[in-house]
Amino acid sequence: MKQVNQEQFDRMRAVLTESENLTKEVSISAIALTDSSLSKNEIELGGVAVKVAPGFFSRLASMLKINTSLTGTMMKNEDGIIAMSLMNALKDYRQSRIGGNVLLIANPKTQEIVDICEPKRYRRLTNDSLFDVTARILDQNSGLSIETIDTSSRNGGTVINLLNDKEVGFPGAGKDEFFKFGFSIIQTSKDTMVEMYNQRLVCSNGLRISLGQGAIGGNTDIQFQERFRLNSTGGEDIHTFLNQIEAMRKADFVPGAFQGTLATAVNTKASLMEVETAMLRAGKMVREADPDLRKNFIDTVNRKYFDGYADTMARIVRKGQDPLKLSDKQKSFIRTGQSIWDVVNSLTYLGSNNSGLQLENKHELKAEAGHLFGKGTKDGFDLQFAEYAQL
Secondary structure, eight states, X not given: OOOOOHHHHHHHHHHHHXXXXXXXXXXXXXXXXXXXXXXXTEEEETTXXXXXXXXXXXXXXXXXXXXXXXXXXXXXXXXXXXXXXXXHHHHHHHHHTTTOEEEEEEETTTTEEEEEEOGGGOBOOOHHHHHHHHHHHHHHOTTEEEEEEEEOTTTOOEEEEEEEEEEEEOGGGOTTOEEEEEEEEEEXXXXXXXXXXXXXXXXXXXXXXXXXXXXXXXXXXXXXXXEEEOXXXXXXXXXXHHHHHHHHXXXXXXXXXXXXXXHHHHHSEEEHHHHHHHXXXXXXXXXXXXXXXXXXXXXXXHXXXXXXXHHHHHHHHHTTOOGGGOOHHHHTXXXXXXXXXXXXXXXXXXXXXXXXXXXXXXXXXXXXXXXXXXXXXXXXXXXXXGGGGGO
């Protein structure tokens, strides 16, 4: 199993401490958008043009309470409408919050602003403190080890994945299905949080999951929220943060809902929509500028890891339908030959192992797999309750 040793830990700490995100509190009135802001990926700050990272305008729109779906449509059109809408929203915001300040978060390497938030919303340890807390957790829990430290160069995000040394088997999912459970400490541009993490031992696939709030290890006396944030960087809140992790440790970090969700994922066919969504997420991670090579790489990913998609599209054509005219809702009713668990494992394999393909921030695929897996405890997989269609 992959494992981070002390030398690697210290080296990563030094690198990430040096590349700490920069923050600056400014008046909202100092920010201005022009008709070309969206196309140029820049804003004006005090009259000076400043580059922003992809996704910045979506975060700005969210902070200004602009409808998320409307923002997405405008972004796709890239016609400047979003810039005008944001400018109008900014004016309204200025009027309602005279003198109000915001916090800009920048990547020191790319010199881009990567995020924006209200100052009180910034609840993030420094990278140096993050490693201090991690070292403390390891010192107090001899059964824990760091599996990987995943980083994103663009947004400064860091994920430290820790695993307990105890192996847990789930015979209902197959005789070789053994896992190690732990948790991920996730450092975003403005948050430090924890969510559940596990590794499927047969193929070293890592999975980041949030199955909601409830019992762990089948012990209803131990309740916790399977994803929780650091409320502030004060000593009392860090102590509460560590106490949450201690409660998880007492039940070997096994989410109570995991076994049932695993059995459902193994026995439920993935819908065309679920396979397509996973496939597109993986395709977006392909790192290749040349359009022909990029297409070849994406085709390889689709063929090797999401074969249920092409097979199902061919079946739809044989039935006399045009698959390109299907809506997302219609795709969610169509069964593929892959199970949910097959699709989850395709994502986690690409996110955890060397597939031979150059993938950008491939570790995010572990979280994408977790979102799909977690559907089983919320609204359910698309075809999980297919039998009710006959009622």
